[in-house]
Amino acid sequence: MGESPSSPTSCSSSRSAPFPQSNFASLPVMALKDKIVEKILENRVTLIVGETGCGKSSQVPQFLLEENIKPILCTQPRRFAVVAVAKMVAKARNCELGAQVGYHIGHSKLISASSEIVFKTAGVLLDEMRDKGLNALNYKAIILDEVHERSVESDLVLVCVKQFLLKNNDLRLVLMSATADIARYRDYFKDLGRGERVEVLAIANTNQQALFQRRVSYLEQVTELLGTSSDLLAQTYCSGPNPSMAAADIKPEVHRLIFDLILHIHENEPDIEKGILVFLPTYHDLEQQWHRLNPLSSSFKVHILHGSIDTQQALLAMKILKSHRKVILATNIAESSVTIPKVAYVIDSCRSLQVFWDATRKKDSTELVWVSKSQANQRKGRTGRTCDGQIYRLVTKSFFNKLEDHERPAILRLSLRQQVLLMCCAESRAINDPKVLLQKALDPPDPEFIEDALNLLVCMKALDRPSPRGRYEPTFYGRLLASFPLSFDASVLVLKFADFGLLQQGILLGILMDAQPQPILRPFGEEHLVLSYKLHVLACGNNSPSDNFFYQSSVYRVRLPILWWRLRLYCPNWSKGDDTNWKLGCISVLATYF
Numbered sequence: 001m002g003e004s005p006s007s008p009t010s011c012s013s014s015r016s017a018p019f020p021q022s023n024f025a026s027l028p029v030m031a032l033k034d035k036i037v038e039k040i041l042e043n044r045v046t047l048i049v050g051e052t053g054c055g056k057s058s059q060v061p062q063f064l065l066e067e068n069i070k071p072i073l074c075t076q077p078r079r080f081a082v083v084a085v086a087k088m089v090a091k092a093r094n095c096e097l098g099a100q101v102g103y104h105i106g107h108s109k110l111i112s113a114s115s116e117i118v119f120k121t122a123g124v125l126l127d128e129m130r131d132k133g134l135n136a137l138n139y140k141a142i143i144l145d146e147v148h149e150r151s152v153e154s155d156l157v158l159v160c161v162k163q164f165l166l167k168n169n170d171l172r173l174v175l176m177s178a179t180a181d182i183a184r185y186r187d188y189f190k191d192l193g194r195g196e197r198v199e200v201l202a203i204a205n206t207n208q209q210a211l212f213q214r215r216v217s218y219l220e221q222v223t224e225l226l227g228t229s230s231d232l233l234a235q236t237y238c239s240g241p242n243p244s245m246a247a248a249d250i251k252p253e254v255h256r257l258i259f260d261l262i263l264h265i266h267e268n269e270p271d272i273e274k275g276i277l278v279f280l281p282t283y284h285d286l287e288q289q290w291h292r293l294n295p296l297s298s299s300f301k302v303h304i305l306h307g308s309i310d311t312q313q314a315l316l317a318m319k320i321l322k323s324h325r326k327v328i329l330a331t332n333i334a335e336s337s338v339t340i341p342k343v344a345y346v347i348d349s350c351r352s353l354q355v356f357w358d359a360t361r362k363k364d365s366t367e368l369v370w371v372s373k374s375q376a377n378q379r380k381g382r383t384g385r386t387c388d389g390q391i392y393r394l395v396t397k398s399f400f401n402k403l404e405d406h407e408r409p410a411i412l413r414l415s416l417r418q419q420v421l422l423m424c425c426a427e428s429r430a431i432n433d434p435k436v437l438l439q440k441a442l443d444p445p446d447p448e449f450i451e452d453a454l455n456l457l458v459c460m461k462a463l464d465r466p467s468p469r470g471r472y473e474p475t476f477y478g479r480l481l482a483s484f485p486l487s488f489d490a491s492v493l494v495l496k497f498a499d500f501g502l503l504q505q506g507i508l509l510g511i512l513m514d515a516q517p518q519p520i521l522r523p524f525g526e527e528h529l530v531l532s533y534k535l536h537v538l539a540c541g542n543n544s545p546s547d548n549f550f551y552q553s554s555v556y557r558v559r560l561p562i563l564w565w566r567l568r569l570y571c572p573n574w575s576k577g578d579d580t581n582w583k584l585g586c587i588s589v590l591a592t593y594f
């Protein structure tokens with residue numbers, strides 16, 4: 001047996017006081033600790049299903065570590081969750097982050113040779129596989145957390161891990177979720193080996209006292225609470241036979257309703273430390289809500305949780321405030337895995353932004369959709385973790401009951417160009433044939449879809465057309481394209497500009513294209529900086545003002561040097577742009593955004 005979680009680990013020093021173990025001792029997962037370890041040791045694939053907040057993400061990796069099953073890799077679907085859970089586990093083990101417990105997201109990596117539990121996003125793991133092949137999966141245990149979240153990256157990781165398991169007997173795979181479709185995973189792994197099957201462990205909430213209570217209200221009760229009528233809102237949004245036909249946009253009256261509800265909670269909840277988490281679909285909606293709340297800044301401290309917000313800044317939302325009521329406006333980045341202490345109220349707009357490939361216009365498009373029941377359940381699970389919770393769903397109960405159980409896997413609705421190119425660039429033969437690999441996915445995409453992506457990459461000269469029985473080989477251009485830390489479209493744009501000797505402008509535009517939301521449009525509460533930026537660029541060209549939001553943006557600071565370095569390395573002669581070009585580029589970029 002290894003160390004007990006309460007004893008300080010081999011880590012040198014601790015940054016902050018560890019959590020009192022009593023915080024975790026009563027978690028439902030603790031009662032099953034021995035059984036979980038036993039089942040994982042007995043079976044190569046184990047699926048753990050348990051209510052949100054029962055302790056899966058934070059405790060299961062530690063159970064394995066204590067049994068000396070290490071190193072352990074844990075994937076989380078989102079960067080924010082990777083950092084938040086890694087921090088939390090490091091703190092629970094009284095260890096400095098980056099020592100025994102580490103993480104890797106995008107270009108931020110806190111891992112050392114002594115790290116025994118590492119948290120990563122699925123995207124980072126795929127990148128590693130492109131370079132090292134399936135050797136990147138050389139761990140004693142791999143935990144794929146929140147497996148119900150079906151991003152393209154998560155699905156590809158699942159395929160690769162399965163291929164690895166077919167050749168490797170030692171690896172233990174643990175799948176975890178509160179809302180996974182058990183039968184599907186059982187079926188997916190049924191061909192693993194003779195007599196082998198996925199062991200399913202359900203964590204029952206037998207110890208009811210351990211979990212805090214959660215109460216759910218729907219639009220009818222919310223309007224009753226506020227002394228208004230739900231008729232108009234219900235008619236506008238929640239009517240019709242099928243949610244897919246009902247408009248999921250957010251008109252001003254929904255923002256008004258959320259505002260009134262926040263005020264109502266504030267006036268009726270004497271405990272100022274109890275925070276409110278609001279789920280909205282887009283950055284624009286966060287902004288609208290933020291502007292409504294801004295005049296009440298003496299009562300509320302508003303935090304924004306959105307993919308474009310710096311992770312360190314986002315983590316500030318974790319702090320418990322004694323002076324103001326904390327209101328967190330979030331998109332689905334805060335939907336799963338994270339515990340934001342003292343969130344007692346969740347207001348769920350029940351809407352989400354979905355990206356899909358528009359085959360007619362040959363581009364990615366977005367639409368607002370209603371969440372699935374599984375997503376709504378995850379949102380609900382953000383409260384009732386450190387105190388009792390109240391959830392307000394802004395749709396009628398009958399409408400909610402008609403929502404889909406699960407959202408459509410991204411692999412079936414997004415273009416696979418970038419992933420197909422990445423696969424073709426991989427050294428390992430086990431993963432470098434996209435036609436073969438993608439057919440092994442949990443939900444294999446239509447072969448025509450893959451063929452389309454391959455043809456497009458051939459047309460762009462990123463891939464060479466293969467001999468009849470050969471495979472698609474990446475060209476130099478294709479490898480370069482695949483190596484950029486940018487979206488596919490932005491990478492193409494950078495290289496197109498480079499062809500014309502306008503590399504710097506291309507990089508700037510590429511980064512701006514990817515920065516979501518456009519950082520120089522309207523940063524929250526820092527509108528004056530936009531003006532100063534406009535003036536500064538017009539006056540001084542590329543001399544960056546250090547206090548500017550745009551230059552502070554992590555996208556700019558982190559990505560630009562990496563991209564620049566890679567391009568210099570690959571094609572030293574491409575950087576022909578002189579200073580005049582650079583200034584022209586800046587002005588043309590600005591012209592696009594004003």
Ligand SMILES: Nc1ncnc2c1ncn2[C@@H]1O[C@H](COP(=O)(O)OP(=O)(O)OP(=O)(O)O)[C@@H](O)[C@H]1O
Nearest residue numbers: 052053054055056057058059088178337339385386
């Ligand atoms: N930062 C934190 N501060 C205080 N308590 C925390 C913190 N993180 C986790 N906890 C406690 O640990 C519990 C378990 O959290 P954990 O993330 O392991 O649950 P989970 O089962 O993985 O949930 P989910 O399915 O939502 O990811 C929480 O319900 C909460 O009580």
